[in-house]
Amino acid sequence: MVNFTVNENDSGQRADKFITKALPDLPKSMMYRLFRKKDIKVNGKRCDISAVLKTGDVVTVYVKQELSGEKKHDMNFLKAPDSVDIVYEDENVLIAFKPVGLDSHSNSTSTSDTLINRIKHYLYNKGEYSPQSESSFAPALCSRLDRNTSGLVISAKNAFALRELNEAVRNGTIHKIYHCVTVSPPPKNEDIISAYHRKDDTRNIVRISDTQKDGYKEIKTGYKVLDRKKGLSLIEVTLFTGRTHQIRAHLAHINAPLLGDGKYGNISANKRYGVFRQALCACSLRFAFPENSPLAYLNGINVNVPESFKEIF
DSSP states (O other): OEEEEOOTTTTTSBHHHHHHHHOTTSOHHHHHHHHHTTOEEETTEEOOTTOBOOTTOEEEEOOOGGGSSOOOOOOGGGGSOOOOOEEEEOSSEEEEEEOTTOOSSOOTTOOSOOHHHHHHHHHHHHTSOOGGGOSSOOOEESSOOOTTOEEEEEEESSHHHHHHHHHHHHHTOEEEEEEEEESSOOSSSEEEEEEEEEEETTTTEEEEESSOOTTOEEEEEEEEEEEEETTEEEEEEEESSOOTTHHHHHHHHTTOOBTTOTTTSOHHHHHHHTOOSOOEEEEEEEEOOOTTSTTGGGGGOEEEOOOOOTTTO
């Protein structure tokens, strides 16, 4: 038998989701069987899978000792630096500037030095994050950027903010503005373009089509030319959808590939200009939460970083 007391970061989620995180060694099939046998209780009473937990609830799981051992907390984030380029922070949200060359999350090839691990280390040192005090929550990124893209990344410092931000991302109420440099001008000075997008996971590349095909999803990208110089164009991009490599692949599709892009770009142009990292930066964020959202106070805040590609323009 094991008991958990629900804290603020645990509250608001379904009982099965909480137990999956709190007891990661417990097979899901066994968890569902425990629910059916009434061997999972909240405050001493039978608990349904879909029960929503509240702060202060005591969750009891009647399970064998080997499956109810103390959760192993991942402290790997302490190996990352605790320095973060913070652009905005309050009690719920932290927005950081991610430099080129830093992964947002861990992957099969990266070290422990990632943006989210730096944020965790920073919050741990501040006393705002303690893995030992959490059964199911850890600070998390609500947006991410490719390793070789710089710019603003949003992270949630508590569970309620994470839910609100993830819903906003799904609903399109977080508006992202990017600046990029292309090696040739787009067809118009300003436009909103649509196409269809498919990700090829085996090659980590995306395909763009002007017509809908099986497995392709619609994308929409807005652009505006800000400046022209030496055959290059400085462009402001607004994403209306958020697909993998959307800006890079979509602009390349209209014959305006990003400078420095080795995957979708013009290799000879990259060599000619001596730029070998994609000239792309997520430089501005605006929020449009519903008035009844606890994060609606962010609506009046424009978060910006200057990225003028001074080495180019």
